[in-house]
Amino acid sequence: MPSQSPLHRPDVRTVPPFGPACAAALLTGTGLCLLAPVLPPVTASAGLCVLALYLWGRRWRARWCGALLFGFAWTALHGALALHRQLPPLLEKEELVVTGRVSGLPSHGARQTRFDFQIESADITERLDGRRVILSWYDDHDAKMPGPRVRLRAGERWRFAVKLRAPRGLRNPGGFDSERHAVAQRIAATGYVRKAFSARRLGKARGLMAWREQMSARIGQGVPASSSRFLRALALGDTRGLTDPDWQVLRASGLTHLIAISGFHVGMVAAALASLVGLLWRVGAWLPRHLPRPQAMAIASAFAGLGYAALAGFALPTVRTVLMMSVWALARLGRRPATVGQALALALSAVLLFDPLAPLTAGFWLSFAGVAWLAWCLPDDQTSPMWRSFLSAQAVATVGLLPLSVVLFDQASLLGPFLNLLAIPWWTLVVVPLSLLALALESIAPAAGLPIWRLAAxxxxxxxxxxxxxxRSRLALWWLPEASIGALPLALLGALWLLLPRGVPGKPLALLLWCPLLWPNRQWPARGEVQVAVIDVGQGLSVLVQTHRHRLLYDTGPATRDGFDAGERAVVPALRAWGVSELDRMVLSHGDNDHAGGQASVHAALQVADSLAPPGMPALSPRLPAPVRPCVRGQAWRWDGVRFRVLHPDAHFPYLGNEASCVLRIETVHGSVLLTGDIGQVIERELLRSQPRAVRNEVVVVAHHGSGGSSDPGFVAASHARLALVASGHGNRFGHPRPEVVQRWQQAGAEVLDTARSGAIQVWLGAGGLSVRERRHAHARWWDAVERQQQWQSEPENPRKSLPGRGGDSL
Incomplete structure (x- = not known):
């Protein structure tokens, strides 16, 4: 009989298929796929899945290789399916009539209602059947034929005329990645209701969501408004009532994980019911005869977690927690003793097999990392006082999860550990149980739970x-610049070193491993150099200019009536990710909303030493803390060897909106940059006539987002620009940038980059010449909307004819 190598020799004592080694390999394979810029072909992924299953199923010492390959291939298949289920970009301009059910709790605003909608059928394609979309219903969207906005209720069936768009978001450092979120949450499209007069309610509210909304309304009616929104969040996972200031307080205090039904709350409720069942099994002598106490506690915890997750509408974080507890319960029912590490590995494997895209969410990493740190560092000592165990667990969680929090959120709550010591026991052991007791009584008899809800409030x-x-303290929150990928493993190693048992030498040196994460290399421009970053704010403009020791912000992006504030959601996160905590000067080119709408949020978040704006510009906010001085031609200043000059408007130029835009030229020995605001061709020709040398620049931010009324041919030709930057929003209703304008700049020899396709654009002018970095290209991922749009546009067939039928989900 031929001999086998030791590596391939079957051995039942080798790596178990769902042990810690294979679970870590499975997670590694999943992570490698999620970091990939493109997905492999579906056929290749399917073939790799089969091969990986064979290697994973063999009893050999390297079976973890099979788990790693399977993690990569399985994630690639799920990623391809998630993208396949999204709306093709070529259908974005189509008006669709869709029928379905309101699947979440609608959020009712002053002029819009935003809600989840589960499509059952669409009129011109079957591609959207069964898909989840996010819709908005505006009061005044149809100006020609307005219709009343009906108050939607969860669980109702409706027929709407809608316009949808594939998931698409802004791409900036530190900003929210809505495209990744859409893939992780299986969102097929976003859109809005058209022709409100034609909307039809087809069925009454029913189901779990309708019950949740009814209970939420009763809390709101019977509890004071100051605390009812928090009780709805804690009891039902309904966070619709929480305001932006509420979330800011929760982030600063490190308590966001406690305010809604999360995996933590599900676990606590399950543990409480398991303890109650364990107590009953101790008191009732006859109960263990029918079912052993450990198995009874396991079953109770699983069902408690399932019931509490239902209150949250089976949100993905709670589903993952229920899955973890179910795996643990099955292991206990099988009467197989397992260590905490083995149980954690089994739960991790189950979650990744159920949803391999779960690592795209922050909750996945925080929940598993928290349990892993506690299992690793806390001794299994039943004699320790409860208060000491609680303090030890809090200390371990704080130190162990700090690196992940910094990487995931670019921030660290300095007061969070201390406030968690108060909030965790008080909210979890007092407020939440009272809220749930009231919820149970209210379900039995209306108004029966109001006294207890008021007590919980x-x-x-x-x-x-x-x-x-x-x-409100300045010490509450520490914002940190965006760190490199290599900083995380170093910081985790430092945390592990710090949490090793007492007596391990060199623990103070472990703090050095945190330095790359907490104080990353910011790469400020050298003296005489300049860095210009056009932030992706959608249809608007915001530009950060950095010299060696100074920072200037030119415009702040839009703030729309539906609640989007580019200053809060794009500009401030980007500045913080780049390590900018204060501005030496803010320049508002003019008062239009798409350029100055976000200035209040910027002022609220950062210190602004000085502000410039065109003469006569209407006051945007009477509460601006910094003085606003007129921006007029002739003004100049020098920072770190870089000269700034205002070219327009003159001191006596009337305020005419776009034409009064403050035009700023930035001059270095390595080249110059021109910021033009929204000036039109008349002002461009005047600049060319009066200041021809100032028109010539290496980099130009194209005026008025590339509209047809700007970029005069003579002005473009005289600029001799190497790089023309356009700030515009994807699919904007103005058609910016106009194709003829793009062609005009390209014919003049400039490379044209657009934030709608590139995301944030960083430009360096220094000793090394001109260099450019596009956010979407530098941080490319396979869920990138731009790449998907290019793939669809390359297909010659009509999308309405080439869409597959109801069986089209197969890949």
Whole structure:
């Protein structure tokens, strides 16, 4: 019989298929796929899955290789399916009539209602059947034929005329990646309701969501408004009532994980019911005869977690927690003793097999990392006092999860550990149980739970003022610049070193491993050099200019009536990710909303030493802390060897909106940059006539987002620009940038880059010449909307004819 190598010799004692080694390999393969810029072909992924299953199933010492390959291939298949289920970009301009059900709790605003909609059928394509979309219903969207906005209820069936668009978002450092979020949450499209007069309600509200909305309304009616929104979040996972200031307080205090039904709450409720069942099994002597106590506790915890997750509408984080507890319960029912590490590995494998895209969410990493740190560092000592165990667990979680928090959120709550010591036991052991008890009584008899809800509200109000006061402190939140990928493993190694048992030498040196994460290399421009970054704010403009020691912000992006504030959601996160905590000067080119709408949010978040704006520009906010001085021709200043000059408007030029835009030229020995605002061809020709040398620049931010009324041919030719930057929003209704304008700049020898396709664009002018970095290209991922749009546009067939039928989900 031929001999086998030791590596391939079957051995039942080798790596178990769902042990820690294979679970880590499975997670590694999943992570490698999620970091890939493109997905492999579906056929290749399917073939690799089969091969990986064979290698994973063999009893050999390297079976973890099979788990790693399977993690990569399985994630690639799920990623391809998630993209396949999204709306093709070529259908974005089509008006569709869709029928379906309101699948989430609608959010009712002053002029719009935003809601989840599960499509059952669409009129011109079957591609959207069964898809989840996010819709908005505006009051005044149809100006010609307005219709009343009906108050939607969860669980109702409706027929709407809608316009949809594939998931698409802004791409900036530190900003929210809505395209990744759409893939992780299986969102097929976003859109809005058209022709409100034709909307038809086809069925009454029913199901779990309708019950949740009914209970939420009862809390709102019977509990004071100051605390009812928090009780709805804690009892039902309904965060619709929480305001932006509420979320700011929660982030600063490190309590966002406690305010809604999360995996943590599901686990606590399951543990409480398991303890209650364990107590009953101790008291009732006859109960263990029918079912052993450990198995009874496991079953109770699984069903408690399932019931509490239902209150949250089976959100993905709670589903993952229920899955973890179910795996643990099955292991206990099988009467197979397992260590915490083995149980964690089994739960991790189950979650990744169920949803391999789960690592795209922050909750996945925080939940598993928290359990892993506690299992690794806390001793299994039943004799320790409860208070000591609680403090030890809090210390371990704080130190162990800090690197992940910095990487995931670019921030660290300095007061969070101390506030968690108060909030975790008080909210989890007092407020949440009272809320759930009231919820149970209210389900049996209306108004029966109101007294207990009011008691829970009083308990919550006792702690909330202290949390608000702490959150207002400057020490509450520490914003950190965007760190490199290599900084995370170093910081985790440092955390592991710090949490090793007492007596391990050199622990103070472990703090050095945190330096790349907490103080990354920001790469400021050298003296005489300049860095210009056009931030992706959609249809608007915001430009950060950095010299060696100074920072200037030119415009702040739009703030729309539906609640989008580019200053808050794009500009401030980007500045913080680049390590900018204060501005030496803010220049508002003019008062249009798409250029100055976000200035209030920027002022609220950062210190602004000085502001410039065109003479006569209407006051945008009477509460601006920094003085606003007129921006007029002839003004000049020098920072770190870089000269700034205002070219327009003159001191006596009337304020005419776009034409009064403040035009700023930035001059270095390595080249110059021109920021033009929204000037039109008349002002461009005047600049060419009066200041011909100032028109010539290496880099030009194209005026008015590339509209047809700007970029005069003579001005473009005289600029001799090497790089023309356009700030515009994807699919904007103005058609910016106009194709003829792009062609005009290209014929003049300039490379044209657009934030709608490139995301944030960074330009360096220094000793090394001119260099450019596009956010979407530098951080390319396979869910990138731009790449998907290019793939669809390359297909010659009509999308309405080439779409597959109801069986089209197969890949």
């Amino acid at each position: 009083a308990c919550f109000d006792g702690l909330w003022p202290l949390i608000e006061a702490c959150a």
